Amino acid sequence: MALFQDGTIALVTGASSGIGRAVAIDLAKQGATVLVNYRSNAQGAKEVVAQIKNSGGKAAAIQADVSDAVAVEKMFTIIKRSFGKIDVLVNNSGITRDSFLIMMGKQVFDDVMKTNCYGCFYCTQAAVRMMCAAKTGGAIVNIASTSGVVGQEGQANYSASKGAIISFSKAVAKEYASKGIRVNTVAPGFINTKMTTAAGNLLQEKYLSYIPQGRFGEPEEVASVVTFLASSLSSYITGKTIVVDGGLTM
Ligand code: NAI
Numbered sequence: 001m002a003l004f005q006d007g008t009i010a011l012v013t014g015a016s017s018g019i020g021r022a023v024a025i026d027l028a029k030q031g032a033t034v035l036v037n038y039r040s041n042a043q044g045a046k047e048v049v050a051q052i053k054n055s056g057g058k059a060a061a062i063q064a065d066v067s068d069a070v071a072v073e074k075m076f077t078i079i080k081r082s083f084g085k086i087d088v089l090v091n092n093s094g095i096t097r098d099s100f101l102i103m104m105g106k107q108v109f110d111d112v113m114k115t116n117c118y119g120c121f122y123c124t125q126a127a128v129r130m131m132c133a134a135k136t137g138g139a140i141v142n143i144a145s146t147s148g149v150v151g152q153e154g155q156a157n158y159s160a161s162k163g164a165i166i167s168f169s170k171a172v173a174k175e176y177a178s179k180g181i182r183v184n185t186v187a188p189g190f191i192n193t194k195m196t197t198a199a200g201n202l203l204q205e206k207y208l209s210y211i212p213q214g215r216f217g218e219p220e221e222v223a224s225v226v227t228f229l230a231s232s233l234s235s236y237i238t239g240k241t242i243v244v245d246g247g248l249t250m
Helices: 018-029 043-054 071-082 106-136 156-179 201-208 219-230
Strands: 009-012 034-037 058-063 088-091 138-143 181-188 241-244
Touching: 009 018, 009 071, 018 034, 018 043, 018 088, 018 219, 034 043, 043 058, 058 071, 058 241, 071 106, 071 156, 088 106, 088 219, 106 138, 106 156, 106 181, 138 156, 138 219, 156 181, 181 219, 219 241
Parallel strands: 009 034, 009 088, 034 058, 088 138, 138 181, 181 241
Antiparallel strands: none
């Protein structure tokens, strides 16, 4: 039996590739109607939607740059008009702009904060407003990172943004638990996506040696945890972070 009731509306940000793509496909497999958000990769989003529909699921692509408050407001206006509500939000969009601290410019710090933190803030605020107005409750899953739990050299900006997402999620979870809204975080370690291939072979080999399970994770191994936290299987879990890292930070 599917985990989500027919008519469950789920928005996944940054879902045209990588982890977001796997999350969108998994939520749809479990019966949710999935809104596949993308910033500029319309082709990738179209392919995700097609893949979901070809498997008998329901999906639609929706464009918005999550770091732009006005664009996020427009996206939620479209969701309200077209679907009337939102049940699940997965804040997955994220970027890295790695640099050692002493060379880190203000711009790269701002860029990472704008997409990772402000993006999560804008979308969560809009979703919570809709969930409260509709009195439906809901589930929000924010994608952080082990960098936000233990810190990662060369990623002071990214680690700060992901740590902020974890504490932001706890605060919102406390604020809206009484409204039936659960907010949890998933903190992946090294997952096979273009974000990790961008690190290059040498760094990848170094990171591999730190992982007890001896391999990088697959996007689907993150997606199944997100689906768990988005579904009623986790109905008594809120304000928590589940780390998915092959034992890296145990
Ligand atoms: P990815 O680069 O394939 O996915 C990131 C997605 O976010 C892309 O589709 C991108 O277009 C989208 N995006 C970026 N800026 C956006 C914006 N302003 N508005 C809307 N969408 C935007 O990389 P991956 O690995 O799938 O990353 C997904 C999430 O997982 C990110 O939040 C990342 O920080 C996090 N993560 C990834 C890890 C990994 O090892 N791959 C480890 C820990 C966390």
